[in-house]
Amino acid sequence: MSIAEKFVSMEYGPAPEDSREAEAWLERHGRRLGHFIGGASHAPAGGEYFDTLDPSNGEKLAAIAQGGIADVDAAVRAARAASPKWRAITPHARARYLYSLARLVQKHSRLLAVLETMDNGKPIRESRDIDIPLVARHFYYHAGWAQLLDQEFPDCEPCGVVGQIIPWNFPLLMLAWKIAPALATGNTVVLKPAEFTPLTALVFAEICQEAGLPGGVVNIVTGDGSTGEALVKHPDVDKIAFTGSTEVGRAIRSATAASHKRLSLELGGKSPFIIFEDADLDSAVEGLVDGIWFNQGQVCCAGSRLLMQESIAETLISKIRDRMSTLRIGAPLDKAIDIGAIVARVQLDRIERMVAQGVAEGATCWQPQVVLPSRGFYYPPTILTNVHPTSIVAQQEIFGPVLAAMTFRTPKEAVELANNTVYGLASCVWSENINVALHVAAQLKAGVVWVNCTNMFDAACGFGGYRESGYGREGGREGLLEYIEPAWFKHAPALPAVNGAAAVQVSEGEEKPDGSAPAIDRTVKLYIGGKQARPDSGYSMEVRSPDGHLLGEAPLGNRKDIRNAVEAARKAEPWAKATAHNRAQVLYYCAENLSQREGQVVDRLAAAVGEKQAAAEVQLGIERIFSYAAWADKFDGAVHNPPFRNIAIAMNEPIGTVGVICPADAPLLGFLSLVLPLLAVGNTVIAVPSEKFPLITGDLYQLFDTSDLSGGAVNIVTGHASELLKTLAEHDDVDAIWCYGGETIVAAAKAMSTGNLKQVWTNEGRVIDWFNPKQGEGRWFLEHATQVKNIWVPYGE
Numbered sequence: 127m128s129i130a131e132k133f134v135s136m137e138y139g140p141a142p143e144d145s146r147e148a149e150a151w152l153e154r155h156g157r158r159l160g161h162f163i164g165g166a167s168h169a170p171a172g173g174e175y176f177d178t179l180d181p182s183n184g185e186k187l188a189a190i191a192q193g194g195i196a197d198v199d200a201a202v203r204a205a206r207a208a209s210p211k212w213r214a215i216t217p218h219a220r221a222r223y224l225y226s227l228a229r230l231v232q233k234h235s236r237l238l239a240v241l242e243t244m245d246n247g248k249p250i251r252e253s254r255d256i257d258i259p260l261v262a263r264h265f266y267y268h269a270g271w272a273q274l275l276d277q278e279f280p281d282c283e284p285c286g287v288v289g290q291i292i293p294w295n296f297p298l299l300m301l302a303w304k305i306a307p308a309l310a311t312g313n314t315v316v317l318k319p320a321e322f323t324p325l326t327a328l329v330f331a332e333i334c335q336e337a338g339l340p341g342g343v344v345n346i347v348t349g350d351g352s353t354g355e356a357l358v359k360h361p362d363v364d365k366i367a368f369t370g371s372t373e374v375g376r377a378i379r380s381a382t383a384a385s386h387k388r389l390s391l392e393l394g395g396k397s398p399f400i401i402f403e404d405a406d407l408d409s410a411v412e413g414l415v416d417g418i419w420f421n422q423g424q425v426c427c428a429g430s431r432l433l434m435q436e437s438i439a440e441t442l443i444s445k446i447r448d449r450m451s452t453l454r455i456g457a458p459l460d461k462a463i464d465i466g467a468i469v470a471r472v473q474l475d476r477i478e479r480m481v482a483q484g485v486a487e488g489a490t491c492w493q494p495q496v497v498l499p500s501r502g503f504y505y506p507p508t509i510l511t512n513v514h515p516t517s518i519v520a521q522q523e524i525f526g527p528v529l530a531a532m533t534f535r536t537p538k539e540a541v542e543l544a545n546n547t548v549y550g551l552a553s554c555v556w557s558e559n560i561n562v563a564l565h566v567a568a569q570l571k572a573g574v575v576w577v578n579c580t581n582m583f584d585a586a587c588g589f590g591g592y593r594e595s596g597y598g599r600e601g602g603r604e605g606l607l608e609y610i611e612p613a614w615f616k617h618a619p620a621l622p623a624v625n626g627a628a629a630v631q632v633s634e635g636e637e638k639p640d641g642s643a644p645a646i647d648r649t650v651k652l653y654i655g656g657k658q659a660r661p662d663s664g665y666s667m668e669v670r671s672p673d674g675h676l677l678g679e680a681p682l683g684n685r686k687d688i689r690n691a692v693e694a695a696r697k698a699e700p701w702a703k704a705t706a707h708n709r710a711q712v713l714y715y716c717a718e719n720l721s722q723r724e725g726q727v728v729d730r731l732a733a734a735v736g737e738k739q740a741a742a743e744v745q746l747g748i749e750r751i752f753s754y755a756a757w758a759d760k761f762d763g764a765v766h767n768p769p770f771r772n773i774a775i776a777m778n779e780p781i782g783t784v785g786v787i788c789p790a791d792a793p794l795l796g797f798l799s800l801v802l803p804l805l806a807v808g809n810t811v812i813a814v815p816s817e818k819f820p821l822i823t824g825d826l827y828q829l830f831d832t833s834d835l836s837g838g839a840v841n842i843v844t845g846h847a848s849e850l851l852k853t854l855a856e857h858d859d860v861d862a863i864w865c866y867g868g869e870t871i872v873a874a875a876k877a878m879s880t881g882n883l884k885q886v887w888t889n890e891g892r893v894i895d896w897f898n899p900k901q902g903e904g905r906w907f908l909e910h911a912t913q914v915k916n917i918w919v920p921y922g923e
């Protein structure tokens with residue numbers, strides 16, 4: 127046999143990583159592990175344990191404490207007790223602790239990598255070369271933020287005690303993504319690892335001890351979904367950060383709606399992997415290997431939907447099949463293995479079930495000829511072709527090594543197909559034409575776009591989703607915002623329970639209730655698509671001054687009016703696509719026009735809020751418009767420089783169409799303070815003005831009409847906020863809700879937005895001083911009016 131022939135027929139020998147250190151660690155603990163609470167290990171209060179298995183052979187690795195309500199409570203108490211000291215130490219002292227955690231992760235990297243692979247089933251190559259180095263990087267990066275915190279985020283405070291719930295696909299990496307920013311910003315933590323993969327979190331607990339971290343700053347309670355639920359429902363937790371399935375994300379949104387817990391969700395995805403005909407196909411195929419077969423496809427941002435330009439589909443599929451045939455599947459601790467084991471039997475069953483359903487719906491399934499190990503949970507790399515875009519395998523997350531392939535003809539069609547999903551986590555674009563790639567990247571509704579690369583992650587680059595992939599970012603500057611809030615806001619008092627004047631509903635032409643009402647001096651209409659509109663109901667509501675004087679009538683909007691307004695907002699593309707300079711110009715023009723009408727507006731507003739407040743609202747309103755006109759072309763993104771040959775362009779993108787429930791207390795200034803930051807960055811808005819004085823609508827639409835604001839950019843529907851909110855919150859074409867009011871309406875906004883998981887931003891029922899620019903305007907509003915999209919672009923030959 128010639129050397130050339132040998133080279134082709136040569137087989138790999140086994141190259142197992144040494145697992146003795148990990149086995150010794152398990153033995154040292156008697157293969158029985160408790161919770162980590164207040165700096166020490168604790169047996170579960172209920173005495174219950176469950177087994178964690180090695181998915182490569184189904185054997186038990188250790189018994190793990192099942193956390194109950196009492197364990198969660200003990201952990202939250204420990205975190206609460208540790209909180210005052212932890213937030214009071216200097217940023218530099220916190221930076222030192224985080225730096226020490228980073229160093230110790232590196233020191234124990236081999237143990238961590240091997241144990242991760244044993245518990246999760248992922249190839250050692252991945253845990254050793256990707257997961258653990260990134261864990262260390264996250265602690266280093268956030269050690270830096272801890273150091274800079276006071277300079278970069280003055281007047282901010284940590285949330286307090288944070289509950290964190292993580293999944294099994296990147297156990298230690300998800301821990302790092304959660305714990306590092308929380309600690310850097312002065313929070314204390316109770317973390318619940320996934321039931322399938324708790325081991326590395328418990329090694330991390332020991333690393334915390336080794337680093338001398340004060341007891342109670344980090345607490346780890348192991349257990350299943352019920353443990354997570356207990357943490358979510360614990361009344362003394364200030365924030366929940368969750369990564370996992372969209373279904374559980376929804377349950378958490380619903381469970382926290384009536385509380386003031388802050389919430390960030392990193393949920394599922396069905397990310398498109400778009401390959402244009404001019405792409406370097408061999409590189410794209412290598413990218414795809416990473417995109418869908420990395421970590422057995424159990425990756426929230428897996429490129430699970432392949433979208434190929436029709437002209438290259440055949441060639442590409444053939445290349446992909448050839449490459450799939452070379453993937454080696456087997457024992458995860460073998461250093462020459464590409465695909466390891468699926469995390470658990472239940473996940474394997476789910477993959478098998480979904481593929482069978484896809485085939486039943488018409489897909490063609492292809493798998494290479496591979497011999498799967500006889501024990502353990504394995505699934506071969508799989509490609510499904512002839513997939514219809516509505517098929518379950520094109521729409522739902524499979525979370526396995528399964529690729530669903532579809533074709534497109536034009537870039538426009540590619541974008542439509544790519545965005546045809548409820549998710550929006552990640553996406554890939556492959557084309558040698560950088561103009562096409564970036565043009566497409568800008569149109570994709572996803573938090574991350576990888577151009578000619580795949581699965582690039584770095585602590586400096588925020589990660590997180592659009593739409594039902596969740597909200598909030600992890601990593602980067604924006605990731606820190608999830609763990610801090612303005613100090614004044616944290617301590618703001620609650621609004622009084624009853625707010626605003628109660629408007630009385632009367633039918634058209636009906637006699638006015640008091641008969642003796644003075645002449646109606648003002649009747650306004652709705653404002654939809656740049657035009658005044660009558661309400662669908664034909665009803666209106668009386669608006670009275672505080673002393674009961676009839677001031678006028680405002681339409682009583684209903685569901686139909688909101689739907690029309692949403693449609694108009696969706697169509698207001700000229701505004702969404704206008705340049706920042708143009709948006710600024712229109713806003714300046716609004717200020718100019720309000721200034722010209724100042725006297726009349728003050729007079730009318732004075733009837734509802736008194737002369738002094740009316741004058742201040744208009745004067746400050748003009749200033750506020752100026753502020754956001756100024757911001758419109760200055761709220762820029764950033765260019766990150768991750769430690770690879772890539773740049774990551776972090777763009778502040780508008781959220782889309784936003785429903786705004788305006789505060790009652792300052793009818794004009796409150797409206798402007800919420801609507802303007804949204805407009806400044808290119809959102810379109812449906813606003814429900816204050817019920818106290820909805821007549822302000824008349825002045826507003828005159829203002830917008832005369833200031834060249836494109837029709838549909840702002841739509842105003844007057845009526846009962848609590849009723850209109852429901853339609854806004856449940857509408858699938860509304861991307862976010864801003865709700866400013868009392869406790870009841872704020873809780874309702876959160877609860878009603880559970881179904882489609884839209885972002886909700888509220889005042890938490892607290893008083894905001896709209897007359898104080900420190901509270902009523904600025905970056906805090908703009909940060910909530912945007913979402914960051916990171917576009918990664920490689921450079922070099």
Ligand code: NAI
Pocket residue numbers: 291292293294295318319320321349350351352353354355356358369370371372374375377378392393394395425426473476523524525
């Ligand atoms: P899961 O969402 O049930 O589990 C994630 C974490 O949430 C675990 O720690 C779990 O114990 C906890 N949890 C479960 N129910 C809870 C509740 N009611 N309240 C609080 N915490 C709760 O995910 P699961 O069942 O392990 O996987 C099912 C599917 O979810 C996967 O097939 C995949 O499609 C998706 N998934 C997505 C992930 C992502 O990163 N996007 C990660 C894990 C799963």
